[in-house]
Amino acid sequence: MASTSFSVQTSSPPTTEEASNPSMALLSSSDQSPSLPRRSSPFLFSTLLITTCISTAAAMAFAFLLFSSPTSISNPSKLQVRPLTKLSHPVVLLISLDGFRYGYQFKAQTLNIHRLISNGTEAEPGLIPVFPSLTFPNHYSIVTGLYPAYHGIINNHFTDPTSGEVFSMSSHEPTWWLGEPLWETVVNHGLNAATFFWPGSEVKKGSWFCPSEFCHHYNGSVPFEQRVDTILNYFDLPNNQIPSLVTLYFEDPDHQGHQFGPDDPAITEAILHVDAMIGRLIAGLEKRGVFEDVTLILLGDHGMVSNCDKKAIFLDDLAPWIDVHSDWIQSLSPLLAIAPPSEFSAAQVVKKINEALSSGRVNNGEHMKMYLKEDLPERLHYSESYRIPAIIGIVDEGYKVEMNRKQSGKDCGGAHGYDNAYFSMRTIFVGHGPRFAKGRKVPAFENVEIYNLITSILNLEGAPNNGSLTFPDSVLLPCSA
Numbered sequence: 001m002a003s004t005s006f007s008v009q010t011s012s013p014p015t016t017e018e019a020s021n022p023s024m025a026l027l028s029s030s031d032q033s034p035s036l037p038r039r040s041s042p043f044l045f046s047t048l049l050i051t052t053c054i055s056t057a058a059a060m061a062f063a064f065l066l067f068s069s070p071t072s073i074s075n076p077s078k079l080q081v082r083p084l085t086k087l088s089h090p091v092v093l094l095i096s097l098d099g100f101r102y103g104y105q106f107k108a109q110t111l112n113i114h115r116l117i118s119n120g121t122e123a124e125p126g127l128i129p130v131f132p133s134l135t136f137p138n139h140y141s142i143v144t145g146l147y148p149a150y151h152g153i154i155n156n157h158f159t160d161p162t163s164g165e166v167f168s169m170s171s172h173e174p175t176w177w178l179g180e181p182l183w184e185t186v187v188n189h190g191l192n193a194a195t196f197f198w199p200g201s202e203v204k205k206g207s208w209f210c211p212s213e214f215c216h217h218y219n220g221s222v223p224f225e226q227r228v229d230t231i232l233n234y235f236d237l238p239n240n241q242i243p244s245l246v247t248l249y250f251e252d253p254d255h256q257g258h259q260f261g262p263d264d265p266a267i268t269e270a271i272l273h274v275d276a277m278i279g280r281l282i283a284g285l286e287k288r289g290v291f292e293d294v295t296l297i298l299l300g301d302h303g304m305v306s307n308c309d310k311k312a313i314f315l316d317d318l319a320p321w322i323d324v325h326s327d328w329i330q331s332l333s334p335l336l337a338i339a340p341p342s343e344f345s346a347a348q349v350v351k352k353i354n355e356a357l358s359s360g361r362v363n364n365g366e367h368m369k370m371y372l373k374e375d376l377p378e379r380l381h382y383s384e385s386y387r388i389p390a391i392i393g394i395v396d397e398g399y400k401v402e403m404n405r406k407q408s409g410k411d412c413g414g415a416h417g418y419d420n421a422y423f424s425m426r427t428i429f430v431g432h433g434p435r436f437a438k439g440r441k442v443p444a445f446e447n448v449e450i451y452n453l454i455t456s457i458l459n460l461e462g463a464p465n466n467g468s469l470t471f472p473d474s475v476l477l478p479c480s481a
């Protein structure tokens with residue numbers, strides 16, 4: 001993989017014995033909390049902005065009713081924002097652990113992550129990625145609040161059908177990256193923002209120029225310690241220069257997940273390592289007396305599931321029905337994206353492939369279904385972009401698509417990119433800081449909610465997006481009266 005790329009799935013996954021995952025079922029509808037109404041209008045937003053920082057008994061009672069659980073706080077005085085003691089303005093530190101599947105936090109003694117959980121607010125069970133559950137689409141949804149169809153990063157790599165240009169993970173031209181990422185929102189309001197890696201952070205947008213003191217060009221070889229220490233140094237700046245938003249990205253445990261699958265001891269080791277990095281960060285903030293003032297949001301972009309060669313679907317097997325040319329294929333697995341040339345009817349191609357898959361004569365054919373993008377389930381929000389290829393194949397959990405049997409990978413590894421309703425695709429969310437109740441659990445939610453959550457904490461008016469306007473109130477402590 002190119003050194004300038006973020007980690008994503010490799011096409012040659014390795015060895016581990018296939019884990020039988022007890023949580024294979026699709027979510028029940030009650031588990032899918034993000035079905036709240038989503039409307040974004042600037043008018044509504046400003047109204048909300050005012051109410052979020054007025055503490056009303058009603059709002060508190062509402063939040064308490066919704067989220068009280070055995071672990072909820074019982075002391076009402078703790079139901080209010082804790083005032084800043086050292087910082088002059090709210091600061092959000094947004095940390096991504098790539099591929100941190102929900103539940104990894106129980107694999108080892110992750111003392112530092114658990115410290116954030118026990119004194120913070122956690123999504124239980126987990127944070128729901130957007131579809132496709134891939135690294136770039138999800139990281140950019142987290143910072144824009146938009147589904148990939150609206151923020152433009154519809155895959156880790158794709159071809160623009162009108163210009164023919166190719167997007168890759170090292171494409172930094174602003175035309176690819178739609179929407180308004182958080183760092184742009186922050187600097188548009190005259191505040192500082194800093195990024196130590198995040199997909200899209202090197203792209204110049206609005207008043208965000210990726211300034212060298214606050215923005216780093218992606219280099220996966222930069223040791224994690226160096227990333228943490230650089231960020232800690234920002235807290236030694238004069239108060240008014242301390243960035244309001246800081247992002248921090250770690251490639252692990254995604255890297256190990258692809259190579260060995262989610263149930264390998266290598267994952268446990270990687271988790272202990274990232275937990276130590278969180279510990280280093282907490283210690284540095286404590287040393288500077290700002291740990292309780294800073295809002296730490298720890299999350300991931302997606303989960304991970306084991307996949308093995310015996311779960312492969314080979315496109316060559318479709319030949320008696322249709323010849324799917326390799327140059328029609330924009331991505332193979334687990335998101336099969338096909339853009340046939342214009343002389344072919346996409347509807348016919350879908351029909352032929354589905355005939356083949358359901359014939360009983362294609363190996364694992366029953367584990368994939370092809371759709372015209374406009375016919376995909378609406379909950380995937382994966383059609384409203386000219387960049388999304390006409391034909392999308394949805395693959396069952398843990399299955400993979402390959403051109404032919406000659407493509408030999410290692411036997412078993414891990415993958416993500418599947419339907420975001422699979423529990424295995426979920427990741428972690430923990431918020432710790434003045435606006436987060438200690439020891440609270442909130443229901444699972446989709447990561448498009450995070451943009452509004454962070455602009456609420458920073459008291460900024462955000463750009464229109466796909467998050468719900470009522471979400472921040474349901475999770476955050478109200479500002480003090």
Ligand SMILES: *[C@@H]1O[C@H](CO)[C@@H](O)[C@H](O)[C@H]1NC(C)=O
Nearest residue numbers: 114115116118119120292438
């Ligand atoms: C949680 O916060 C309290 C202060 O509010 C502190 O005394 C306690 O040590 C913290 N617990 C952990 C596990 O960090």
Ligand SMILES: *[C@@H]1O[C@H](CO)[C@@H](O)[C@H](O)[C@H]1NC(C)=O
Nearest residue numbers: 003218219220221222223226
């Ligand atoms: C990437 O980071 C490593 C470790 O800090 C450094 O040695 C290397 O020179 C960097 N590469 C580039 C292209 O900056």
Ligand SMILES: *[C@@H]1O[C@H](CO)[C@@H](O)[C@H](O)[C@H]1NC(C)=O
Nearest residue numbers: 038040146150381464465466
């Ligand atoms: C998502 O947000 C964008 C920008 O506000 C809007 O154009 C689009 O209709 C929204 N889509 C959904 C499904 O809410």
Ligand SMILES: [Zn+2]
Nearest residue numbers: 098099135301
């Ligand atoms: Zn990822």
